Amino acid sequence: MTQVDFYILGDAAPGDRFQLACRIVDKAWQQGHRIYLHTNSESESRHIEKLLWTHREESFIPHGLLNESDSKLTPVLIGNDAQAGEEHDVLINLATDVPTFFSRFSRVAELIDKDPVIRTRGRERYKTYRDRGYTLNTHTIDR
Template sequence: MTQVDFYVLDERAMGNRFTLACRLSEKIYHQGRRIFIHTESEEESRHMNRLLWTFRQGSFVPHGMAKECNPLTTPVIISHDKESGEEKDVLINLASVVPSFFSRFDRVAEIVDKEPQIVTAGRERFRFYRDRGYPLNKHDIK
């Protein structure tokens, strides 16, 4: 069964959910795992693509947009499409709803920052997973 982790940025935390997605991607990549970052829109996907190059000096996380790279050789794929394509180890969800393909992943990372609409959508996703019996963890990020 898919393990679901909610990462909730504290009110005083620096950065936003996109920055945290970069930090998580870097950590997960260095563990040798494959990652699919799901966003709300093409604009958000492009933003994540740029941010992964610049979020931290000296960091390198090999990544690409789903339709612009080889998913078999690229460890971090970014997309806003309704389907994920190839299954991966970890899904980082930045969209406001639970993607229909989430259960293909060993692990889902749901990221919630301090924006009111993001908090509300995060609570709805939490209820979705809880009501279906998925194992949940919550991590408060300061």
């Protein structure tokens, strides 16, 4: 069964969910995982793509947009469609809804920042996963 983790930025934590996504992508990629970042829109996909280019000066995370990159050569893909290509390892959900394809992934990371709308929608997603019987883990990020 898919493991679902909620990462919640605490009040003292810097940044937003997109910057948190870069940190989680970096760690998961270094551990050898393939990652799919799911967003609400094309503009959000391009925003996270730009952030990944500048996340850490001393390292590069190979990434690209789902429909513009060779998925066999690109371990981190970004998209906002109803499909996630052939990906099935780690899903980082930056969208406000639960993706219809989430259950084919081994792990799902739900990222919540301080924005009230994002927090409310995150609670709704939490209830959806819980009501479907998924075990949920919550991690508060304070720095």
